[in-house]
Amino acid sequence: MRFELTEDQKEIKKAIAELTDRYIAPVADELDKESRYPEENLKLLAQQGYMGMTFPETLGGIGADFVAYTICVEEISRGCASTGVIFEVHQSLAGWPILYYGTEEQKHRFIPKMATGEILGAFALTEPGAGSDAASIRTQAVKDGDHYVLNGRKCFISGSGKAGLYVVIAYTDKEAGSRGMSAFLVEAGTPGMSYGKPEDKMGIRASTTADLILEDVRVPAKNLLGKEGEGFKIALSTLDGGRIGIAAQAVGIARAAYEKARDYALKREQFGKPIASFQAIQWMLADMATDIEAAQLLTYRAAYLKQTGARFSKEAAMAKLFASRMAVHHTSQALQIHGGYGYMREYQVERHMRDAKITEIYEGTSEVMRLVISAQILKEAGAGR
Ligand SMILES: Cc1cc2nc3c(=O)[nH]c(=O)nc-3n(C[C@H](O)[C@H](O)[C@H](O)COP(=O)(O)OP(=O)(O)OC[C@H]3O[C@@H](n4cnc5c(N)ncnc54)[C@H](O)[C@@H]3O)c2cc1C
Structure with a gap:
C-alpha cells in the first residue's frame, strides 16, 4: 500500500496551490460579497490548461489522472469554494459523461472547446x-x-x-x-x-x-x-464520480478555515498568553487536523479507485458523507476559535462556514449518501452468507 502522490501529482498540487494562493484566494472574499461570477479565475484556469485537465490530449486536454484532478478541486476550493464547484461541474458532471458515453463525433465537437474554457459545461x-x-x-x-x-x-x-x-x-x-x-x-x-x-x-x-x-x-x-x-444510468454514474469532487471541495474549505484558526490562535492573546497555549484551543486544532487528514485519505482513496477502474460508489459516498460533515463541524469550530471576530465578515472564516454547508446537500444529500452506503454494505454482508 502506497500513501505517496506520484511525481506528476506532486507537481500539479504545487502548481495549483501556488496559483490559488496568488490569484484565487485573494479575490474570494470580494467575489462572495458581490455575488460576482469568478470570470477572472476561470480565465486563469483555462489559460493554464486546468479546464481540460482530465480530458485526453487528443481532444485538447492534458490527460491528468483523477487523483490529480481531485487535488485541484481541493486546492481551488481552499481559495474559493465557488470557483471550486464551477471547475468540478465542468470536468466531472459535464465532461466525464461526454467522454464516457459520447460518440466520437460528440467528443470532437464539444470537448476541445470545453478544454480551452471557450464553453463551460x-x-x-x-x-x-x-x-x-x-x-x-x-x-x-x-x-x-x-x-x-x-x-x-x-x-x-x-x-x-x-x-x-x-x-x-x-x-x-x-x-x-x-x-x-x-x-x-x-x-x-x-x-x-x-x-x-x-x-x-x-x-x-x-x-x-x-x-x-x-x-x-x-x-x-x-x-x-x-x-x-x-x-438514469448516466445521471447516477456521473454523480458517483462527482461526489469525489464534492468531498475534495469540503476538504479544501475545511483546510482554509483550519489554517486561519491555527494562525489566529498563535497571534491572539488573552490572559497574557496566546490562546493557542490553552488546552481547549489545542484540542480543537488537533481534532481539526486529524479529521481533515482522515477526510482527505477517504477522498483520495475513492479517486484512486475510480482512476484504476475499480468499483467506487460506496467509497465515494463515504468520502462525501464524512468530508462534508467534517467541513460543517470544523468551519464552525474555526469560527469559535476566532471568538467574536470570527462572526465578523472581515475575518472570512464565516464564509467558509457558509460555503461548507452545501457539501452536505448537492450531488446527493448526506441522507442519500447513507442510503448508498447501507445498500452496499448490506448487499456485501448478504452475499457472504
Ligand atoms: C447550490 C446548489 C447547486 C446545485 N447544483 C445542481 C446542479 O448543477 N444540477 C442539478 O441537477 N442539481 C443541482 N442541485 C440540486 C441538488 O442536487 C439537490 O438540492 C439535492 O439533490 C437535494 O434535493 P432537494 O433539494 O430537492 O431535497 P429533497 O430531496 O426534497 O430532500 C429534503 C430532505 O429530505 C431528505 N430525504 C429525501 N429523500 C430521503 C430518503 N429516501 N431517505 C432519507 N432522507 C431523505 C434529504 O436528505 C433532505 O434532508 C443544486 C442544489 C443547490 C442547493
Missing part, C-alpha cells in the same frame, strides 16, 4: 418536484424526425445561464419508469431555452445557481448522449 437533473428522488422528474423529450423536442423546468442548476453546454436528463418514455430516461447535450442559445433569476444563496455565492427552462427546445438527435433509456 453544466448538468441538469434536479426539478422543483424531483431532488433526491431523481426518477420523479417531469421533463419530457419527444422524438420528432431527426430532432427531440424538450419541455420542462430544471431548478438549482449550477452555471445555468453561464454554461455553453448542458447535460439534460429527460423522459423519452415515461411508461418505462427510470429506464425511460435519456440524456441530451443541449447547447446554450438553442431557441426555447431560458434561465431563471440567479438564486440568492447562503454560500458559494460567486457561483451561479438558477432554473433552466426548456420550452419546445429542438435538440438534434445526434445530441442524444448514450442510448435512449440510459439517462
